[in-house]
Amino acid sequence: MEKRALKLSVNGQEYEVFIHPKTLLVEVIRDHLGFTGTKRGCETVSCGACTVLVNGASVKSCSVLAVQVEGMEVTTVEGLEQDGKLSPIQKAFLDNGSYQCGFCTPGMLMSATAFLKENEGREVTEHEIREGIEGNICRCTGYNSIVRAIDAVAKGTYKEE
Amino acid sequence: MSTEIKELKYSTFKTNIKYSVINTKVHNVDGIAKVTGRAQYTFDIKLPGMLYGKILRSPHPHARIINIDTTRAMELPGVKAVVTGKDTLGIKQGIWRRYEELCDEQILPLEKVRYIGEPVAAVAAVTEEIAEQALDLIDVEYEVLPAVFEPLDAIKKDAPVIHEGVERNVNVTRHIEWGDVDEAFAEAEKNGGYIREDWFRCSGQHHMCMETRAAVSSYTPEGKLTVWASTQSAYYTQALIAGVLGMREGDVRVIATYVGGGFGGKFELDAAMFCSAVLSKKLCKPVKIVFTREEDMIASKRRTPMYYYVRTAMSRDGQLLARESRMFSNGGAYTGMGATALYLSGFFHSFPYKWKAYRYDGYRVYTNTMPSTSMRGFGAPQAMFCSEQQIEWMCADLGLDPYEVRRKNAHTECYEVPGQAFIQSCGMTECIDKIEQWAKSKGDLGPNRAIGISSCGFMSGGIFNWFDSPYSFSSAVVTINIDGTVELHVGCQDIGQGSNTTMAIIAAETLGVKVEDIKVHSGDTDHCPADLGAWGSRQTLMAGNAVKMACEDAKRQLLEFAYAEMGLNIVYDLDIKDRWVHVIARPERGMKYEDLVRKAIRAKDGQRIVGRGYYTPHRKGMISPAYSYMMQAVDAEIDPETGKIKVHEIMTAHDCGQPINPLGLVGQLEGAASMALGYAYLEDLPMDEGKLLNPNLVDYKVIRAPEMPKTGMIDIETYEAEGPYGAKEAGEGLTNPTAAALGNAIFHALGIQMKELPLTPERILRALREKKEKEANK
Known part of the structure; x- marks a missing residue:
């Protein structure tokens, strides 16, 4: 297959990349565009370290081809802050110590962001929060501090600035 | 949600010092880099x-x-x-x-x-x-x-030779002994004591770092x-x-x-x-x-699989009389850190009890499998799985209260493990008291559900220097800039456990400034002093002492100048707190820290203030300068039809001395619980002829968010004289008790004794079947 040009939007910015059609979205994000906040921790779509948002929904970026998101809006961890201001979930992660080594954190933040968006305006249970991040492995924290952070944002403790 | 922290002040050496930074809630110094994706791995x-x-x-x-x-x-x-x-x-x-x-x-x-x-x-x-x-x-x-793949095969006379000249593939042996073990057993037998022996098999575990x-x-x-x-x-x-x-x-x-x-x-x-x-x-x-991920799983390192033979003598009233244990570990192809795990497993197998007679013989055996090495807990989770279950079973056999038996035999402060270690601070008894209260307050939990307990302890860094480092174990250099900002250069390694933040807290407390005044430089051998790094739960105590010493050195230089500047009577003492340099007896009398720094640097011919500190343990026995203690209770329910385990809650009473970073401490507790629970009932590295059968994250199961139970901590605060501000370890030790406590919960819930890890549904169902057959044959 021939290489081809692909247009996509990442964190609100239009990009054009020249790629082989089998290139994964995570490869475009990390290797072509240099957004290295997004990580990879496996080859089996198991760990969630590469989670990004595609049109607002969480997607493991190792599980889709870049060409599949042509013309769509991709958000990575770098896109969570606005003009240097952290998003509510980023602040909640800081306050709750919801990260240790930090390698799973970008993917975890994206899953949490999608979960909070999907459940905006309704009360969520602890179990729902846990299921919302089931696809993300964290080997350091034991998840409970992450659950507390998501719960705090869901309860409106943090406001968008 | 999930973790409630109950503070229970208990102090072996009472201190009434009020800290400005220590044990207050601060953000990790590298937190923003990590939550914004800026951190470069x-x-x-x-x-x-x-x-x-x-x-x-x-x-x-x-x-x-x-x-x-x-x-x-x-x-x-x-x-x-x-x-x-x-x-x-x-x-x-x-x-x-x-x-x-x-x-x-x-x-x-x-x-x-x-x-x-x-x-x-x-x-x-x-x-x-x-x-x-x-x-x-x-x-x-x-x-x-x-x-050859298993240690008990590899040790046989006719087994293949893995390393030329290594007889019976025995890589390292370790003998630990105190008291007269044979005489103690003979006496126990004569006096009608209870002697029990068991074989256990502890599995391996992969570290599974996300990077x-x-x-x-x-x-x-x-x-x-x-x-x-x-x-x-x-x-x-x-x-x-x-x-x-x-x-x-x-x-x-x-x-x-x-x-x-x-x-x-x-x-x-x-x-x-x-x-x-x-x-x-x-x-x-x-x-x-x-x-x-597959390469990482088949060809990196793993927690050491161990076979344990444990023989213990207990008097009819619950006095632990003697123990002899033999352990054969699957060392895999090379030594790595496994030799240290062999030693520590045998030492912590005695914890936290005062054995009059104790003997351990460990054999690390080469096999044709991936090398085994250290992993969080360093051989102690395996040792505790065997020890704490056997003690629980012996209590049940004799009709004794397991809390009382543990209390009766527990380490106390200023105890010497004969010829091995000197215990300074120790909150073990209080840990037992608090967990007993907590467990009893839960009342009747219903069928197939019970609380299992395990006590244990761990080291705050190793004293051994098998690496033969010519440098101090830990070093720190602190430099104060003209505006009062502080550059802290340390060799300790932050791998996510938060050592940079711990060091920043200790530096800020010592210098009397704020955490945001400190810039921590670590993880670069060109710019940071040598340090043995992150292993054996050593950094809070060892690097923490070096940082404290460096900051005291810098602070002394500042205060010497302040004395002259303020023209004080020499009987007065000065201190700095929250950037205010002041007379301790009259805190309102003083000057701004920033002003002092500016003047002091000018007085030093323009030289920045530099303080140096280092730490190497001396005269602290053979193992560690200080020991943490804990008791953990696991509340678990097991479905007798499927053998599936549901863990409802994990409660830990924990003595880590003076906590330094409360957010970090909760993180260590919860993180250790998830890793140790994974080891207890989920994670395994099955092999066929040396080939790993689950080399990916689909087939190798780890704890995910929905399975993670509620966790709680009861902080038993002691003061450890050897640690910075009284601190001890809080990183690895918390991994030690969980498998044993879960095993004990299963024992009390279903009446079965689990001698192999992990505690899978298949093993639980097999044990239930065997129990039924036994009862039918009676």
């Missing part, structure tokens, strides 16, 4: 002209390398170099540098491979894909040798090498790489700013570091190697 490093490396691995568990032909691979366009053992100095290396016979691993071996996945060649190419393709073009001729092993090496024509490495000790990595490449340590720079997890698996030299360095040195180009 080795995995993220990209240098101009960088090549990508891949490693060819052995498909055989044991084979002689007859020939390696790299011609076809070299012809592939884009391939820049292919190296084998012949391109190396052929040096056998190991982290136990003091003992030549334990330096037994040649990464890229010349003669033979000893486990499936062992590296035999490495390629550097312009892309990862080309490097991968080139691996298929390397022709290796092997002579397959008979292999797999990764390294970028860049050798330049000046003869200098820079290695970005995912390591737990930049200094160890520097020294080991220099050793195998025949370079001077000072010509090798190791950078490890952010590390995606370690857990004991990342402080030996690994093939990513070694092969990238060899390739880079050959090409004078940067070379990056990142292990795939």
